Amino acid sequence: MRDNNEMPGHLARRFQQIAVAVFLAEVEEAGFDLTPVQYAALSAISTNPGVEQVTLAGLIAYDRTTITGVVDRLVQKGFLLRHPSSRDRRARELKITEAGKRTLRAITPAVEAAQRTMLRGLTAKEGTELMRLLRKAIAAGNDLSRAPLRNAELR
Template sequence: MSIIHAMPGHLIRRLNQISTSIFQERMQALGSDLTPVQFGALASLHDNPGIDQATLAGLIAYDRVTIGGVVDRMVGKGLIERRVNARDRRARQLALTDAGRALFERLLPEVEALQAEILPGLTEDERALFVALAAKAAEAGNDRSRAPLRPLDGA
């Protein structure tokens, strides 16, 4: 076994590959081409309707420049709509369309169910510990990310 197989960075990259593959396979089986980032956007807009694009990027820890393409694709799919902000006519608010809301509600149980598949070989207790430790490390390193998580005030 190579030395890289014990390095957290390598293991995190591999787990990301596994997670993305499992997510894409499940979406394909459900007749959807939604990506993990798009699902994150749906979830954030479901919980925070009317936020702007920059806030959405912060809520899912995604690059502010790149989020524009994600939103454009989701608008094109009829899942998100842009609205003019009543207080600032230059700003645009984002909201789920009825189709976006219905898709999110249909996919949420499936995405929740596939979480155990992302960490094969771990018991339920081990998965909970892994998630707790990964969340702790992600929070501690958040300021070093090129796309840090930025929760809403009070969150």
């Protein structure tokens, strides 16, 4: 059998494992309690106020069933408001609160630091190249997962 280090799937799992650990450590160090997934959701809602849950899911490539719990917890923390949409009574519109905005601003340096830390073994050029290759592989595989990335305008 091939060595683990020759298996892209294993390497993907390890890199993601480290990325999450680094993110949580940096964020906790900064005095916050927010997961990578919660951060991505909060950030996307801040950029797209009033977005519906299903659109949000597409924006950051979450499964639609996962988003319910993530939004629940962000609402619980007082960072989000979830209203029924007036346009479509099935949908829920998401808006960031003032507390959410403050947290998002305050946490940004820690998030940036985490992104640097998870690439700390690479030169700047290698880091750029890794991101390019990941983007390319992801683009080709986008529709292979149940939660593909979707452009908001295309919906």
